[in-house]
Every structure is written in structure tokens, then in C-alpha cells.
Amino acid sequence: MKTSSIIKILFLPIVLLFLFTSCEKKKQNIVQKIDNTAEIKMLQEKANDFFNSGKNDSSFFYFNKVKLLCEPKIEHFDEFVHSSVMMGNILQKNGDFYEAETMITKAIPYLEKTSQPKFTINTYSSLGYNYYRTYDYEKSLNCYRKALKNAVSTFRKSSEISNIAFIYVQQKKYKEAIDLLEPLTKRTIIDKVVPLNTHAERASKLYHLGLSYLRLGNHQKQALDCFNESLELTLKSGNDFELIPNYYALYLYYKKYDNPELKMMNAQKAYDCSKRSKSMAEQITTLGNLIEADDVQNTRKHWKAYIRLVDSTANSMKIAKNQFANIIYDSKKDKEENLELKNQKTEKELQLQIQKNRSTILYVIIGIVALVSLFLAYYLTAKSKKEKNEAVLKSEMHISDKLHNELTNDIHNILMFAQNHELDNIENKEKFLSSLNNVYAKTRNISRENSEIITDRRYIDNLKNMISQFKTSDVNILINGLNDINWVKIDKHKKIVIYRIVQEVFLNMKKHSDATLVGINFKITERKLIIKYTDNGKGISINEINKNGLTIIQNRISNINGETYFDSAPEQGLKISFKIPV
Known part of the structure; x- marks a missing residue:
């Protein structure tokens, strides 16, 4: 798994936590x-x-x-x-x-x-x-x-058409009202839901049609027929309030066609119905009509009753209006209090829901973090084991190559020497023992090269000892600044890499450079450890570095984000600089 994938997995719980925090800041209407x-x-x-x-x-x-x-x-x-x-x-x-x-x-x-x-x-x-x-x-x-x-339903449609016709009457569009009402009154339309409404609705249509005929003129008979049928239907209900408009219509009819007796009679009946229905507003209207229709002798009596009704109605309406205003005010106040209680309840429910959501999301995040942690622990353990195995295999292959390259010929030559020479001869015996001693020395060197590196306070001494092993009577080595570095503060892994690259540089010098003077300098500048190596050997072409063992050094430095610089040419020695962040 790539590092970027691991970062994404680790970042997931953080994203979930951020979303949870953001959601908490937003109030929702949770009802x-x-x-x-x-x-x-x-x-x-x-x-x-x-x-x-x-x-x-x-x-x-x-x-x-x-x-x-x-x-x-x-x-x-x-x-x-x-x-x-x-x-x-x-x-x-x-x-x-x-x-x-x-x-x-x-x-x-x-x-x-x-x-x-x-x-x-x-x-x-x-x-x-x-x-x-x-x-x-x-x-x-x-x-x-x-x-x-x-x-x-047909009944409801006819009722709404009648309402439209009624408005036409108010607008004095009598012809339009007649055109709508005449088809509706040709037959009785039954209310199947509430049958009692059937006669009342037909009576209303006939009343409006009769008014339209009366106001339009030239329809005297049609108007009277409508009024009479409407009255007949309303009388069946026994509702005095509904009878008032019927008698009022007949009062208008006989007023227009000049029949004072019938005009006064219907005005009186309308007034009587209004009194029995206890409708003060209608009483005032019908009494006004009665004053107009009755003879002069009764006019004074009617006027006194009319004035009393107007005054009484004004007071009653004022009281009723005040009482009803109180009802409306109380209903609005009740609504406001109800809404306030609902808001308080909603706020509590909101807090409870937020707390519940917080707990749920936290449990989810904890679960995800736990799963991710287990996965990473397993992954890192497996990766470490794999890398360790690969490192062991690589080390074994490296040791095997060294043993094969450096000791095979020597051992073969020793065996051939033993077969072809008499070892009882003192000279031959000394050569044989000397060859064995060389093989032993090479084996010990290979062992030291691949032995465990101590990284504690003894590190600097071990590093010096390793470098000093390459010093011979023909090779002089100068070491500068090694004791000036605080090696305790440098990462353990980096100290191992430094040890190995210095060892690899000196091995390369021993095998290829034929140098007689070698210098190595250590110093720290701008949080970087700088190691400079120089020798006076035969040098090497820059183009041949990739073919040389120096590529091992480059790889080791790259693994710890370091930098390597080579400066060399044939017969001009070798210069190598390392920069390692510390």
C-alpha cells in the first residue's frame, strides 16, 4: 500500500469529525x-x-x-x-x-x-x-x-353557477344572469349528499332569476312565477329567516307593478318573519320597507319602532363586536403562547437529537479509528517483517557474493598448492600457513563489514576503529571533525547509514583507487551533516560511477533524503560529498 493511501485512511476519521462539528453548528427543525x-x-x-x-x-x-x-x-x-x-x-x-x-x-x-x-x-x-x-x-x-x-357533482356545479349569476345581478348584468339561471331552473337538481338542501337551492335560483326578470323588465309573468315557486319551496322548510327574501321579492314586484295592497301585505309578512327569526338587521330593513308601503296613519308608529331598533341594534352590535374582538384577541394570544411552547419543546427536542447524533457519530468515528488502527498495525507489522526478510536476504546475498568473489580463488589456490607441494618443506609450509592467514583475515573483514552496528555512546569509537582498519603502511588516513558532532542527537537509522556509506567508500578505495593519502571531514551546517571524502588515487570517470560499487552509496543516501556529489577524473583522485538532514 502506498503512503498516500495510508494518509487517506488516516484522514477519513478527521473528515467525519469535521462534518459532525459543522452539522452541530447548524440548527435544524427537528420536530x-x-x-x-x-x-x-x-x-x-x-x-x-x-x-x-x-x-x-x-x-x-x-x-x-x-x-x-x-x-x-x-x-x-x-x-x-x-x-x-x-x-x-x-x-x-x-x-x-x-x-x-x-x-x-x-x-x-x-x-x-x-x-x-x-x-x-x-x-x-x-x-x-x-x-x-x-x-x-x-x-x-x-x-x-x-x-x-x-x-x-352536478348539484355543486349548479350552486356555483347560481353564485356567479347572483354577482351578475349585483353588477346589473341581468341578461347574463338570466342566461345562466334559466337552464338550471328547468328541472330540479337533487343534492345526493344532503337532500334537504335540494329545495333551498332551487328556491334561491328561482329568487335570483325572478329578480333578474323584474329588473330587466318585460318579463312580468316570468318574474311572478319564479317568486311564487320560490316562496312555495321555502314554506316547506318552515324557516322564517329564509322566507324574508321571498316576501321582500314580492314586495318589490308589487311595488313595480303598482299594487299597494299586496305590496303592503308582503312588506308586513317580511317584517313578521324577521321578528320571529330575531334578526335585528333584517327587522330594520323590512320595517323600512313597511314604512314606505303602509298608509300615513301607521307611519308614525312604525317610525318609533324603527328608531328603537336602530338604537338597540347599534348597542347590540357594539357589544357583540367587542365580545367577538375579545374572542379573536384571545385566539391570537392563545396561538402565540402555543407557538412559544412549541418552540421551547422543539428546542429541547433539537438538543436531545443533537446529543443523540453526537453520540452516534462519535461511536462511528471511534469504530472507524479502531478499525484503521488495527489495519495499520497489521499492515506495518507485515511490512516490517517483509522488509526485515528482504534485508536479511539481501545481506546474505551480499555476503555470499563477497565470499565467492574474494575467497574462492584463494581457497582454490591453497588447495592446489597443497596438492602440488610437499608441506613438510619448511618454505612450502610457511607459504601455506601465510595463505591460510590471508583467507582468515579476509573472512574476518567480511564478518566485520556485515556485523551489527552499535549506535549508542560507543558509536564514535566503533566508527573510528572501522576507519582505522583501512590504514596501512602504504595508506595514510586523516580524520577531521568526527569528535565535534553530537552523535547522540542523530537518528539511530541515519547513524547506521552513515557507518555503512563510510565503510563502503573505504572498501571502494582499498579495491580500486591505489591511494596513499585519504582525508575524511565531518561537520554540521544549517541542520545538515556534511561528510567530505578525498583521496589521491587514480580516480574514476563520472560516467562509470553507475557501474561501480559507489551506486550502493547513492542508494543508501537517497533513502534518508540525503544528497551525494561526485568529483573525479582518471588519475586525479576521487572527491565525494554527502549532505544528510539531521
Whole structure:
């Protein structure tokens, strides 16, 4: 395995730790899901029951509770949209149309995530009515058209078409309203979901169609037929509030076609229905019509009742508005407190999740580091063993080569001498012993060359002794600076390499240079040990260095990031410099 690969493996845990630290610095919205479906369903049922019984304040309170539980609107899109629209409808009933618009439009971004088209239809239909009450008829038409686009059943489509026609009536586009309503009133369209709505919806369409005929003119009979059928259908429901517009329509009809008696009768019936339904707003409207329709004798009585109603209604509306404003304020305050609690809870959950993530990632990193450490231990042990074996093999081959090159011929000559000469002869015996002594000396030298190198405080003495062995009567060796070096601070491996290259230089000198004077100098400059060797031997061509044993020296120096410089020429001696970082 290459060193770069080992570095990458070691770098992996550091990268993981860095990523973990970076992730810790980023806050994430970690929200633990809580299943509150049952609570939402229970609260929504309460809100619907209060709404159907006319208790709008209680209904608004519970719809608000549902809405808060649905936020952040995960998995409860239906309930969130329904609650928003119903709260908007309650605000409309209390005359707060601008607040209602804000409430209903909050549901629009989530319509695509609801489970049924009815939520989309109800949202746009309620918003269309809201724009009608604020006299923004174009926006109202746009909303009703969107509701129509999403409607599936025939009944719901006809209902939205009727709403569009109603806006046309407000815009005095009576012909366009008639074109839409006439086809719808040719037959009864049944509401299969809530059958009771069938007659009420048809009565509403006939009412709008009758108004369009009345306002357009030249449709006297068609208008009266529509009003009468609408009244007949509404009477079946027994709802006084729904009867008010029917009698009001007949009041308008007889007012236009100049029948004072029937005009006054229908104005009176409308007023009576408004009193029974306890709708003060409708009472004021219908009483105003009755003042206009009745004779002069009753006008004064009606005016007194009208003034009392206006004053009472103003006070009631003020009280109701204040009460409802308190409900809205409480709901907003409740929402803020709810969000604050959610934020605190989310913060705690975030800290717990971060702690959990930290523990998990640390365990992963520890595991990876452990695995990498085991792998590196195994790898380095195997590599060391392999290198040791290779070094032993290389040393054995080197010793074998030396023994073969330096001793084979000598031993062969000794054996031949012993065979061909009488060893009893003193001269022959002395030559034989001298030859044996030379073989012994060469063997001892080879042994010393490959013996273990001592690197402790005795290193300098061993190095001197090794160099001195090459000094003879014909070779003079000068050593400078050896004692000036603090060898204790130099790496053990580098001291072994230095020992071997000095030994190799002197062996090369002994074999090839025929030098009589050799100098070797040691010094440290700029954190580098510089060794300079010179001799006055026969030298060597630079081009022949690679063929010479000096290549061993170059290789040894390179292995410890050192540098080697040669300066030599035939008959001009040899100069070698070594620079070794220490």
C-alpha cells in the first residue's frame, strides 16, 4: 500500500469529525411527530355542533383550537383548511370581512394537499362571498369560477353557477344572469349528499332569476312565477329567516307593478318573519320597507319602532363586536403562547437529537479509528517483517557474493598448492600457513563489514576503529571533525547509514583507487551533516560511477533524503560529498 493511501485512511476519521462539528453548528427543525388525530377530531365535532346551533363564539374558539393543533399542518391538511374557512365564515357573520379574508386565504396554499375537492370549493366559495360583501365583484366572480372549476357533482356545479349569476345581478348584468339561471331552473337538481338542501337551492335560483326578470323588465309573468315557486319551496322548510327574501321579492314586484295592497301585505309578512327569526338587521330593513308601503296613519308608529331598533341594534352590535374582538384577541394570544411552547419543546427536542447524533457519530468515528488502527498495525507489522526478510536476504546475498568473489580463488589456490607441494618443506609450509592467514583475515573483514552496528555512546569509537582498519603502511588516513558532532542527537537509522556509506567508500578505495593519502571531514551546517571524502588515487570517470560499487552509496543516501556529489577524473583522485538532514 502506498503512503498516500495510508494518509487517506488516516484522514477519513478527521473528515467525519469535521462534518459532525459543522452539522452541530447548524440548527435544524427537528420536530417529533405527535399523533393528536383523536383530539383534533373531537374538537372539530364540538366546533361544528356549536356552529350549527348558532353559538358562533364557542364555535370560533374550538375551530381555533383545531387550527393550532394542526400546525405546522403536517398530515392534517383537511382539518386545517376546514377550520380556517369556518372561522372565516363566522367572521363574516359578525361583519368583519377583512379579517375573514385574511383567515380564509391562509387555507389556499394547502388546498392541493387536501383529500377531497369539497375543501377547495368551500374555500373559494366563502372567499367569493366575502368579496361580494366588500363590493369587489370581479374578485368575487374569479373565486366563484375557481370553485366551479373544482366542483364535481352536478348539484355543486349548479350552486356555483347560481353564485356567479347572483354577482351578475349585483353588477346589473341581468341578461347574463338570466342566461345562466334559466337552464338550471328547468328541472330540479337533487343534492345526493344532503337532500334537504335540494329545495333551498332551487328556491334561491328561482329568487335570483325572478329578480333578474323584474329588473330587466318585460318579463312580468316570468318574474311572478319564479317568486311564487320560490316562496312555495321555502314554506316547506318552515324557516322564517329564509322566507324574508321571498316576501321582500314580492314586495318589490308589487311595488313595480303598482299594487299597494299586496305590496303592503308582503312588506308586513317580511317584517313578521324577521321578528320571529330575531334578526335585528333584517327587522330594520323590512320595517323600512313597511314604512314606505303602509298608509300615513301607521307611519308614525312604525317610525318609533324603527328608531328603537336602530338604537338597540347599534348597542347590540357594539357589544357583540367587542365580545367577538375579545374572542379573536384571545385566539391570537392563545396561538402565540402555543407557538412559544412549541418552540421551547422543539428546542429541547433539537438538543436531545443533537446529543443523540453526537453520540452516534462519535461511536462511528471511534469504530472507524479502531478499525484503521488495527489495519495499520497489521499492515506495518507485515511490512516490517517483509522488509526485515528482504534485508536479511539481501545481506546474505551480499555476503555470499563477497565470499565467492574474494575467497574462492584463494581457497582454490591453497588447495592446489597443497596438492602440488610437499608441506613438510619448511618454505612450502610457511607459504601455506601465510595463505591460510590471508583467507582468515579476509573472512574476518567480511564478518566485520556485515556485523551489527552499535549506535549508542560507543558509536564514535566503533566508527573510528572501522576507519582505522583501512590504514596501512602504504595508506595514510586523516580524520577531521568526527569528535565535534553530537552523535547522540542523530537518528539511530541515519547513524547506521552513515557507518555503512563510510565503510563502503573505504572498501571502494582499498579495491580500486591505489591511494596513499585519504582525508575524511565531518561537520554540521544549517541542520545538515556534511561528510567530505578525498583521496589521491587514480580516480574514476563520472560516467562509470553507475557501474561501480559507489551506486550502493547513492542508494543508501537517497533513502534518508540525503544528497551525494561526485568529483573525479582518471588519475586525479576521487572527491565525494554527502549532505544528510539531521
